[in-house]
Amino acid sequence: MSVPLNTKRCFALVDCNNFYASCERLFRPDLKQRPVVVLSNNDGCIIARCALAKQLPIPMGAPFHQVKPLLKQHRVAVFSSNYALYGDLSSRVMQTLEQLAPKVEIYSIDEAFLELSGVESCQDLTDFGQHIRQTIQQQLGLPVCVGIAPSKTLAKLANYAAKKYPQFDGVLDLTDSHKRLHILARTPVQEVWGVGRKLAERLQAMNIDTALQLARACPEQIRKKFSVVLARTVNELNGIACLALDEVQEPKQQIISSRSFGQRVKEKSAMQQAITLYISRAAEKLRAQHSLARQLSVFIRSSRFDQKARFFGDQASLVLESPSSDSRVLQQAAMQLLDRIWRDGPSYAKAGVVLNDLCSVQGLQSSLFSPPPSERSQRLMATIDQLNQKHRGSVFIARQGRDGDWQMQQRFLSPAYTTRWDQLPEVY
Ligand SMILES: [Mg+2]
Structure with missing residues (x-):
């Protein structure tokens, strides 16, 4: 149509x-x-x-x-x-x-x-x-x-x-301007998309308390006092569409995979397991947006709330010889980084990996300086991603292991009803 x-x-x-x-x-x-x-x-x-x-x-x-x-x-x-x-x-x-x-x-x-x-x-x-x-x-x-x-x-x-x-009854059409004014007058300005608590306070100081009052403000004045973004909001509230539908999500510039542990980690082998899991997740996201990473960081830290022990935290980064999205390459690099920062003693509460300096696979193919990742590596990773999409965790790097004590505390976890065959709901 x-x-x-x-x-x-x-x-x-x-x-x-x-x-x-x-x-x-x-x-x-x-x-x-x-x-x-x-x-x-x-x-x-x-x-x-x-x-x-x-x-x-x-x-x-x-x-x-x-x-x-x-x-x-x-x-x-x-x-x-x-x-x-x-x-x-x-x-x-x-x-x-x-x-x-x-x-x-x-x-x-x-x-x-x-x-x-x-x-x-x-x-x-x-x-x-x-x-x-x-x-x-x-x-x-x-x-x-x-x-x-x-x-x-x-x-x-x-x-x-x-x-x-x-x-x-769950559906409201505001294309009619009478209805619109009625609703705008009853909506606090803080509920308007993009107006947070802080901005609302500044607007209230100017006697703009409702969405209708914001809609009636002068866009030019709002632009000068606040920002172009808020001036656009004023226009949007008057039914002038300034924002289009973003059908394609912009690829992320940085990918972070990090968690707090369910239980403190003291053993290096458990930390290696956790970092391997995080790097696999991050690499998967990287491949899903058709990017490669040039730079990689790993961080580990104890908790600032542990009263008995001194806080310890460290991080290390490296630049890869050539950009990659191969889980094996990234995992090896992450293990090197962990070796550099690991210290026996602290009870670690959190760890994570960060992939930086991302570039697109296509962009790289036309570059003279870095060789693109091999066909074989790309095919293998695509196969792993496909298998894991069907059944989460079916293929993983051996170091990641099955379950670690460090994994999240989820004492009240419901079954994975829709994504695991063995956890389908049963009807009696
Ligand atoms: Mg919701």
């Missing part, structure tokens, strides 16, 4: 409700009437709450140990974060959206912008929004809200209102 030039732009923002908590509940119908929360890495604090949990006095970000009695009292179901499950369900949501609209920008794990320009000439936009909502519900069992508007900033705001006010 080609969009006539005089057609106004139209965007939808589709956002999953309480995504992590909804994913956990999906395979546990027994939890339908029970509040559900999800914990951060190492079971540190609350990072997601279902609607029922939001009614309890358990704030977002609350440390798990502090709210434990309260959780117990209200029979809250607690889960460690299960990123394999969320990642897999996220890609299924995105695939479904790609069948519903020709242009989709994946904005985060649970949000996507859709370009709907031209749709209004064949279908009512609210009906179309409901169609999106029902399709995701039927095919995946996940609740979403849909905000529709002539700019991305307004689509975000429409989504916020669709979630906040139950009378919209």
Whole structure:
């Protein structure tokens, strides 16, 4: 379908409700009437709450140990974060959206912008929004809200209102300017996309408290006092689309893979195992964006909160002879770096690897100075990535080993229902 030039732009923002908590509940119908929360890495604090949990006095970000009695009292179901499950369900949501609209920008794990320009000439936009909502519900069992508007900033705001006010039944179309003014007047300026708490404070000092007041500010004045970005937001709030759909994600300039350990690491062999796992993950991401890395760093550190021991932390870097994305090459380099910084004694709490100075595979092929990676290496890595995509962790560098005590604490981890055959949900 080609969009006539005089057609106004139209965007939808589709956002999953309480995504992590909804994913956990999906395979546990027994939890339908029970509040559900999800914990951060190492079971540190609350990072997601279902609607029922939001009614309890358990704030977002609350440390798990502090709210434990309260959780117990209200029979809250607690889960460690299960990123394999969320990642897999996220890609299924995105695939479904790609069948519903020709242009989709994946904005985060649970949000996507859709370009709907031209749709209004064949279908009512609210009906179309409901169609999106029902399709995701039927095919995946996940609740979403849909905000529709002539700019991305307004689509975000429409989504916020669709979630906040139950009378919209999860879908709000703000293409109508009357409706728009009504909602903008009721939305605090801090809820506008790109306006954080600090910026909101400065705006409030100028008597700009609501989204409507920001929409009525003079863009030129806002540009002078704040930035071009905020001036663009003013235009976007008035229905003038300044931001296009970013369908292609820019390749990252730096790739970091790092974790806090579940248990302190004292043995070098365990640290080698952890670093090997991190480098494999980073190399996989590097290959997924068709890049090569020229520079590599490794860091290790103890915890600043350990009262008994002195803090120790160190890092080392090296430049590779020629840029690479071969896990074996990067792993060997990382082991050399670890040898340089390793010290017996400290209880290590965290480690990580950083890949820097990235370049594209194509860019390198035309360069005279560095030989491109061999065909064989590229084919082998592509095969490994394919196998691991089907079954996470099926092929790995031997040093990585199977399980280490250092791995994350995940005492309440749900099964990998959708990505592991051996953990498929069973029906009795
Ligand atoms: Mg969400």
